[in-house]
Amino acid sequence: MKTKILLTLAFVLFATVAFAQTSDKIILVSDTNSVDMNIAKAAGEKAGIPVLVLEDGILNNDLKNSIADVDAKTIILVGGPSVIKPEIETELQNLNYNVIRLWGMERTGTAVEVAKYFWQGGSGCVVIADDTMNNEDDTETQTEASTLASSGKCPFLPVPEGKIPAEVLDILKDLNVSEAKFVGSSSSSEFRAKFAKLHMKEIIGDKNKINDYVASEVENTTKRDGGNLKLNIIAAPQWKDILGHGGHAEKHTIVRIVSSTDAISKLIELIKSKNITDVRVLGSPALSDSIASALEAQNITVKKISGEKASDVARNAMKESLLKWEEKRREAAANDIASREKIRKRLYELLNKIEDRINHLEIEITQLNASGANPNKIADLQSKIDDAQSQISAIKTYIDNNNFETARLRMVKLLGDIEKMRWQYRADIKLDVNEDLRDEQHSLEETQDNGDVSSIHSKLAELRTKCNSTSIETIVEKATSLKQPIQAAKSSGDFTNASQLALEMRDLKKQAEHLSKLCEKLGVIEKRLQHAAEKRVERAQAISKRLGRD
Structure with a gap:
């Protein structure tokens, strides 16, 4: 009614x-x-x-x-x-x-x-x-x-x-x-x-x-x-x-x-x-x-x-x-x-994912910079990321005030500007965009395999001697904990839940890989990147709880 x-x-x-x-x-x-x-x-x-x-x-x-x-x-x-x-x-x-x-x-x-x-x-x-x-x-x-x-x-x-x-x-x-x-x-x-x-x-x-x-x-x-x-x-x-x-x-x-x-x-x-x-x-x-x-x-x-x-x-x-x-x-x-509350909830979920993606991109470009990417292009990308991060709270206000159209436009634009620049600079920053393409087309099973953190887990003892590797260990621990829930969801025929968890595991692995390379090259992981990693783990934890698989 x-x-x-x-x-x-x-x-x-x-x-x-x-x-x-x-x-x-x-x-x-x-x-x-x-x-x-x-x-x-x-x-x-x-x-x-x-x-x-x-x-x-x-x-x-x-x-x-x-x-x-x-x-x-x-x-x-x-x-x-x-x-x-x-x-x-x-x-x-x-x-x-x-x-x-x-x-x-x-x-x-x-x-x-x-x-x-x-x-x-x-x-x-x-x-x-x-x-x-x-x-x-x-x-x-x-x-x-x-x-x-x-x-x-x-x-x-x-x-x-x-x-x-x-x-x-x-x-x-x-x-x-x-x-x-x-x-x-x-x-x-x-x-x-x-x-x-x-x-x-x-x-x-x-x-x-x-x-x-x-x-x-x-x-x-x-x-x-x-x-x-x-x-x-x-x-x-x-x-x-x-x-x-x-x-x-x-x-x-x-x-x-x-x-x-x-x-x-x-x-x-x-x-x-x-x-x-x-x-x-x-x-x-x-x-x-x-x-x-x-x-x-x-x-x-x-x-x-x-x-x-x-x-x-x-x-x-x-x-x-x-x-x-x-x-x-x-x-x-x-x-x-008529769907206002559904849209509000969905916009918050999307904003969380966008914030995760922006934080991931910041970790990625920091690692690429340490690996010899063009510093001017990296600086341009960092400026875009800083600008996007500064807009998150304003977008939340738009959602709270039912200004969904403005929130939606700004969300897409702030991430889109970063992704476009990242694509345009791909050669200068030594980015393998083919990896993005494979991720997009991978099946559940391929995504699950791609999220396996065994190789990083085997290096943790060595990483501890080079930097404060707590954030890497936390990510690896969370990614590893998702294996059993993914398999359980697949066994029950719940492939949508399994896919969400597998994508979380894959993204956690990517973040751990970037942080590991920073640890090895620089001997330090900046506090802001540690904080971004912690937020990512918290989000993965919330998703697995929401799906009833934690």
């Missing part, structure tokens, strides 16, 4: 605001891959934010004008600096936009960061699909998976083919996911094993079978909501042509990707069998014209949104559906009000 009252009050509040042809936020993705679009699309549909495309990774004048025309204030970049160059971010900031970037070393990591940001009230569901990193092979299946996720307001998470990374299982625990769907051409034994305790469904088969299942799910959602079923036909001779539909708000919408006129008869059958009266064709102009003409010849009314490039289609699609995006934003805002 309380939730219903809050939702009603929220809708009354937002109903007093007239519809506006604006969008205060825009998501930008690159056209160098399709997966970032599909990740962003599910998030944008949930939050009411259009997704536009950087053609060839460039912020051209047409895109700048479209962003300005809708009076956007915040730009969310989805994708790392290898696909959206840092210069784009700088240019947007110079145009006075608030800019944040959601990214990982690869697409799975990017999807996890997007899920953290957009689903802070939790999500009962998630949609997963294999990612072979081949746009030609993956785009259609992942677009269907993203459409399914959008219909259920779930995150879409692409995963390395045949593997469920520990970081994916970790985010499912954080979001309190109870239902998982896997979309693919063949069954996934890894999915079935790791998701056995969830309500799970595999949507397996060829393109037609997957299309039919997703269409049925969209239709069921539409009926449940009392809405009208729509159809968006994406005219896409090439995979890049598919990206343009990110600009269109697609509530209660079946999406069909068509690469030639051969599919027109099936489209007509679909439209007539489901009595769809709201039909759009988006994409390549020549193919869009052919499809629209064929449908109109069957007395089917068609709205056409085309452009020479996917970036043009996305911008035109956004203009055509701005009111629908506004409706979605109102709905999202109402849901946030």
Whole structure:
């Protein structure tokens, strides 16, 4: 009853605001891959934010004008600096936009960061699909998976083919996911094993079978909501042509990707069998014209949104559906009000993790500096870390005062600025970013193995002769204590809890390794680093207690 009252009050509040042809936020993705679009699309549909495309990774004048025309204030970049160059971010900031970037070393990591940001009230569901990193092979299946996720307001998470990374299982625990769907051409034994305790469904088969299942799910959602079923036909001779539909708000919408006129008869059958009266064709102009003409010849009314490039289609699609995006934003805002306490709790948890990460990075760069990294670059990074640490208390105040949006933006930005600089300076500071990539893609079992501290434990006696090694010993002791709870969780089939504990063990080991190297090289561990290590152990202790595994 309380939730219903809050939702009603929220809708009354937002109903007093007239519809506006604006969008205060825009998501930008690159056209160098399709997966970032599909990740962003599910998030944008949930939050009411259009997704536009950087053609060839460039912020051209047409895109700048479209962003300005809708009076956007915040730009969310989805994708790392290898696909959206840092210069784009700088240019947007110079145009006075608030800019944040959601990214990982690869697409799975990017999807996890997007899920953290957009689903802070939790999500009962998630949609997963294999990612072979081949746009030609993956785009259609992942677009269907993203459409399914959008219909259920779930995150879409692409995963390395045949593997469920520990970081994916970790985010499912954080979001309190109870239902998982896997979309693919063949069954996934890894999915079935790791998701056995969830309500799970595999949507397996060829393109037609997957299309039919997703269409049925969209239709069921539409009926449940009392809405009208729509159809968006994406005219896409090439995979890049598919990206343009990110600009269109697609509530209660079946999406069909068509690469030639051969599919027109099936489209007509679909439209007539489901009595769809709201039909759009988006994409390549020549193919869009052919499809629209064929449908109109069957007395089917068609709205056409085309452009020479996917970036043009996305911008035109956004203009055509701005009111629908506004409706979605109102709905999202109402849901946030109803989930306020969940969001507050989640923001504190995220802030704790961010603080842990910043402290870890400080230990890391101190060790790299002792190992001969460029001192000027290290000094730049330390300055960024100092600045981030100084903002933690202010962010806590924002959360306490229910200013969740500001807290969320500042949290992502303060860590993102450090991570971006760390990536840009990777050669100068002798950083192995491949280790970050492996961490992102490691399975639970690989993560568990990577957290083994036996090699450090064997050196403790030697380290005691070189420095005050208490902090290292405390970390090693805590990491070692997690082995049995991890195994117990796995044995009971609780792979999400096991993953959270394994990730804690892995991160503790990394910190112990950095501190050990400092001990060996300098003969001392600074008090501030000892304090950071102590906080990390305390946090690991709290997590293991919360999971009931301590």
